[in-house]
Amino acid sequence: MAGEKTKLGEMLYVQRQDPDGYRWLIKKPFSLAKFSPHYFIDFGHILSHLELPPGSRILDVGCGSGWHSDWLAQCGYCVFGLDISVDMIRCAKERLDTIYRPEWRSHIGFHGICGDAEAMPFRSSALDGVLFYDMLHHLSLIHI
Secondary structure (H helix, E strand, O other), X not given: OOOHHHHHHHHOOHHHOOHHHHHHHHHOOOOOOOOOOHHHHHHHXXXXXXXXXXXXXXXXXXXXXXXXXXXXXXXXXXXXXXXXXXXXXXXXXXXXXXHOOHHHHOOOOEEEEEOOHXXXXXXXXXXXXXXXXXXXXXOOHHHO
């Protein structure tokens, strides 16, 4: 497993943000100073390789503030966002609450789950796909 000190840092990351840092998390990736279209290109590649119909269950491992989970849910997938930080899960839910009107939220299939990527709380048969985007560096080498 990744060092406990590292995991603790990841769990407390949101708490260390000032209000501007928190707003940055909610609006990510559009809040990046040098926004790059590569995020859209990457996402397009992800969708083209998923080859899953809408309604499929996808786990977004290390979902962070939930921007991939949000985009996957908008494509009609039932998304389970897994992050080690309960505050990141709250951030992802707040992101959806700020983007979507209340009457639309029931159509967005996002379920936030606080958990460790090195001990995922899922049976493989419970999911149709798993996304690891920009998070493998958070795992210990023994698990990769």
